[in-house]
Amino acid sequence: MTANRRYQEQEIALILEQASAAQERAQDQGAIALPTTDQHGLTLQQLQEIGTDVGIAPEFVERAARAVDRGDLVPTQRRTWLGLPVGVARTIDFGRNVSDAEWDRIVVTLRETFEARGRLQRDGSFRQWTNGNLQALLEPSATGHRLRLSTRKSDVTPRVLIGAAMLLNSAVILFTGVLGPNSLTTSAMIGVAVTGVIGLASLLSVGLVLPRWARTRAAQMEHIAARTLDAPDELPGGNEPAVPDVR
DSSP, X not given: OOTTOEEOHHHHHHHHHHHHHHHOTTSOOOOOOOOOXXXXXXXXXXXXXXXHHTTOOHHHHHHHHHHHHHTTTOOOEEEEETTEEEEEEEEEEOSSOXXXXXXXXXXXXXXXXXXXXOEEEEEXXXXXXXXXXXXXXXXXXXXXXXXXEEEEOTTHHHHHHHHHHHHHHHHHHHHHHHHXXXXXOHHHHXXXXXXXXXXXXXXXXXXXXXXXXXXXXHHHXXXXXXXXXXXXXXXXXXXXXXXXXXX
């Protein structure tokens, strides 16, 4: 990181948010008004001055700026299918080696955040924590270690296909039954209509539940990133509450 490096608005937001969170874990922090930047952005010194104005120590701003330079604070990524979020992923590059003791504390954070015990595996220099489709993989990188967090909804495709098939089949049967030469009985029409309603309800439930699920998982991964990117001695010892459902 150089003194002449200039940060743009999105990077400024990430730096101030990360620095504030690192310094004020257990305290309420007032909203930070982001400065209006020109096309040249702001230097680290300017960011530190802004941080000082809102009560953030310069060393926390510098640490967050280094994380941005390494690419640590890239937001969580979402994988979509038919416009629906079916996967969430986050990569955390520590820029240093992670010890066994620190990995143990990361596992504590994972278990508390996701409220799951999970399974631990080790294969050479690779360490992994998994709970169903949710996984955290600690792997070597050019600068030390990186942590890959990922999860996916494996039941989305069959639920959508089955719901769409039920709805389409019911619509075709009702259409041909009403307009075709062989009309359906009242009881048959009711049965077909119920099938269509079930299919529609299945599609609606997927559309309503998935965005909420993706937001929750993204928030949990950002929480883990904020905790693990702190200095090793700031990692939790076991009393951090799980991240609640969001929005």
